[in-house]
Amino acid sequence: MTQLAPTTSARADDGQKRFASLDPRTGEVVAHHPVASEADVREAVRAARDAAVFWAGLGFDGRRARLDAWRKLLVKRLDEFQQLISAETGKSADDARTELALVVEHLHWAAKHAAKALGKRKVPSGMLMYNFAATLEYRPLGVVGVIGPWNYPALTPVGSIGYALAAGNAVVFKPSEFTPGVGVFLAETFAQVVPEYPVLRTVTGFGETGAALCASGVDKIAFTGSTATGRKVLAACAASLTPVLLECGGKDPLIVAEDADVKAAAEAAVWGGIFNAGQTCAGVEVALVADAVYDEFVALVTRKAAKLRPGGEPDADFGPITMPGQVEVIRSHVADALDRGARAVVGGLESIRPPYVEPVVLVDVPDDAKAATEETFGPTLVVTRVADADEAVRRANAHKYGLGASVFSRNRGEELADRLRCGMVSVNSVLAYASVGALPFGGVGDSGFGRIHGEDGLREFTFAHSVARKRFPALLNPMTYDRGSRTMRHVLRMVRVLYGR
Numbered sequence: 001m002t003q004l005a006p007t008t009s010a011r012a013d014d015g016q017k018r019f020a021s022l023d024p025r026t027g028e029v030v031a032h033h034p035v036a037s038e039a040d041v042r043e044a045v046r047a048a049r050d051a052a053v054f055w056a057g058l059g060f061d062g063r064r065a066r067l068d069a070w071r072k073l074l075v076k077r078l079d080e081f082q083q084l085i086s087a088e089t090g091k092s093a094d095d096a097r098t099e100l101a102l103v104v105e106h107l108h109w110a111a112k113h114a115a116k117a118l119g120k121r122k123v124p125s126g127m128l129m130y131n132f133a134a135t136l137e138y139r140p141l142g143v144v145g146v147i148g149p150w151n152y153p154a155l156t157p158v159g160s161i162g163y164a165l166a167a168g169n170a171v172v173f174k175p176s177e178f179t180p181g182v183g184v185f186l187a188e189t190f191a192q193v194v195p196e197y198p199v200l201r202t203v204t205g206f207g208e209t210g211a212a213l214c215a216s217g218v219d220k221i222a223f224t225g226s227t228a229t230g231r232k233v234l235a236a237c238a239a240s241l242t243p244v245l246l247e248c249g250g251k252d253p254l255i256v257a258e259d260a261d262v263k264a265a266a267e268a269a270v271w272g273g274i275f276n277a278g279q280t281c282a283g284v285e286v287a288l289v290a291d292a293v294y295d296e297f298v299a300l301v302t303r304k305a306a307k308l309r310p311g312g313e314p315d316a317d318f319g320p321i322t323m324p325g326q327v328e329v330i331r332s333h334v335a336d337a338l339d340r341g342a343r344a345v346v347g348g349l350e351s352i353r354p355p356y357v358e359p360v361v362l363v364d365v366p367d368d369a370k371a372a373t374e375e376t377f378g379p380t381l382v383v384t385r386v387a388d389a390d391e392a393v394r395r396a397n398a399h400k401y402g403l404g405a406s407v408f409s410r411n412r413g414e415e416l417a418d419r420l421r422c423g424m425v426s427v428n429s430v431l432a433y434a435s436v437g438a439l440p441f442g443g444v445g446d447s448g449f450g451r452i453h454g455e456d457g458l459r460e461f462t463f464a465h466s467v468a469r470k471r472f473p474a475l476l477n478p479m480t481y482d483r484g485s486r487t488m489r490h491v492l493r494m495v496r497v498l499y500g501r
Contacts, residue, residue, distance in 0.1 A: 005323070006177045006180075006206075018034055019035055020032050020033075023088070024090040024178075024320045031180075033204040034205070035209065036205045038212040040203060041174075041203050042212070042217075044216075047198050047201065048199070048201060049143060049170070050197060052170035055170055055194075055197070056169075061115070063111070063114070064114070067162070070194075071107040074189060075104060078097075078100055084182060085099065088150075088179040089178070089179060089322045090322055090355065091276055091322075099154055100154060102434065102435060105437055106437055110437070110458065111162075113437075113438075113458070117455040118137065118462055122135055129468070131471055132468045132469060132470055135467045136465070138465070139168070139462055139463055140167050141220050142218075143170050143171070145174070145216065145218035145221045146221075146222045147213065147214075147221065147222070147225070147233070149224045149281075150178035152280075153179035153182040154182055154186065157183070160222035160461075163461060164222070164461040167461045167462050170200070171200050171201070172213060173187065173200065173203070174205070175204065177204070179322075180202075187201055214242065217240070219242070220243045222247075223244065223247070227375075227447070233246065244450070245451075245452070247442055247443070248447050248448035249375040249403070250283075251374070252283060252284060252403055252405055252422075253287070253288050253395075253405050254268065254269050254284045254286070254287045255409075256293060257392075257416065258292040259409055260290075260293060260408035263300060264408065265287075266301045268284075271430065272284035272406065273285065273287075274379040274381070276318060277321055278379035278380060282403050282441075284406065284430055286372065286383075288392035289383060289392075290392065291387055294383075298363060301383065302361060305361050306359070310356040310358060310379070320356050321378060326378065327357065330357055330378035330380065332370065333369075334349055336369055337369045337382075340365075342364050342366070342371070343362070343363050344362055345361050345363055345383075347359055347360035358379070360378075360381070362382050363384075363385075389407075389409060396422075397421045403442075403448075404433065405417075406429065407428070409428070422443060422447075423443040437453060438454050438455070440455075440457055441454075
């Protein structure tokens with residue numbers, strides 16, 4: 001079948017342009033949604049300004065009660081939500097359920113820990129300022145714009161939306177044009193527990209709608225998507241000094257050391273590289289395997305990956321490629337590798353049958369091939385032989401991306417993890433960090449900057465507010481023109497005693 005992308009359809013009776021979201025498995029229309037104009041986006045942000053005052057005024061306890069109610073409502077409607085995600089992305093029922101389980105976990109964590117992470121607290125004032133009391137708190141920015149992806153249309157945006165809301169902000173959310181219904185579902189369910197104001201509003205549309213959100217005067221943009229688009233978002237926000245959180249692409253390695261549990265590593269590599277049809281920014285794209293265990297690892301991966309098949313049925317191993325254009329990226333990476341001498345031990349070019357791509361496992365891939373250097377974002381896995389785990393670390397750190405990584409080693413796991421230049425590492429597992437609410441998620445280099453999840457994720461949507469309050473006069477006060485030279489001599493003598501040894 002021919003795979004289609006969302007396109008603008010006829011205007012509705014009210015004159016609003018609309019577009020269809022399509023099921024990538026069948027090409028059938030899931031629903032129609034409005035194309036929000038620049039004026040629509042600005043109106044959404046304006047309304048969010050009033051909503052933000054109300055929402056911040058509820059305080060941590062009031063917001064936690066509403067967020068907990070939202071979480072419980074989502075749990076009640078979990079089956080409906082799963083079916084919607086599967087319809088818009090094509091992912092299998094279990095892949096969608098896994099995503100939603102993490103949505104619930106992160107909403108719970110953010111609501112529970114916001115007060116402790118952000119609330120006012122005393123901080124030491126230091127010996128020189130002994131007569132002052134110092135306090136610090138983190139205050140909401142106001143209105144946060146979130147631009148979400150299609151591969152995890154609920155989990156990834158909620159990593160920004162849930163934490164921004166817990167911090168006291170209103171949110172205007174622009175979902176991917178491939179998954180607009182998921183964004184509408186999030187906003188509509190939230191409105192049921194917060195009916196007073198549009199604290200969370202969804203605006204649907206294409207790239208122009210996202211660009212309008214960047215220029216709308218929001219207090220921060222949280223973007224998830226490709227590195228190329230992330231650069232455009234950053235440039236668009238620079239004109240107004242709108243701060244940006246960028247969660248971009250990755251080429252995440254799995255390192256298999258000489259002392260690894262090879263069976264566990266192979267199982268993790270296949271799941272981490274192929275689940276959700278490989279459409280995971282922090283999924284496994286390259287396995288760097290020590291020579292001592294390489295042959296065993298390749299044999300196990302080959303056996304496991306060859307059994308998996310994509311499909312449109314709910315119990316398929318994984319679903320289709322959601323975005324039609326990504327199929328050609330996958331094809332070009334596989335073709336380039338094969339043309340340059342790589343071998344496919346599982347699948348090959350014949351595995352690419354839009355909208356589905358069967359598992360492809362490549363070995364002997366040249367170091368500068370696209371499949372080894374660029375994000376493929378499909379159910380493919382490159383397995384590279386290295387001398388040992390130390391070489392694997394050096395190769396991983398030389399890459400332009402730095403999102404996540406995995407390390408398999410019985411005795412050196414934490415040591416190797418500590419040496420990796422990336423935002424997150426799983427030891428003897430893959431993607432474990434994404435399931436831990438307390439751990440920040442984000443990368444370095446071409447993978448972007450800023451963090452969602454954890455205390456860092458909460459503070460990402462706030463500004464620090466510091467107060468120093470004078471409690472009583474100091475015996476020595478250098479902060480006046482009446483201080484005299486004697487005062488400064490005593491202050492410098494104190495500095496030498498306190499800090500010069």
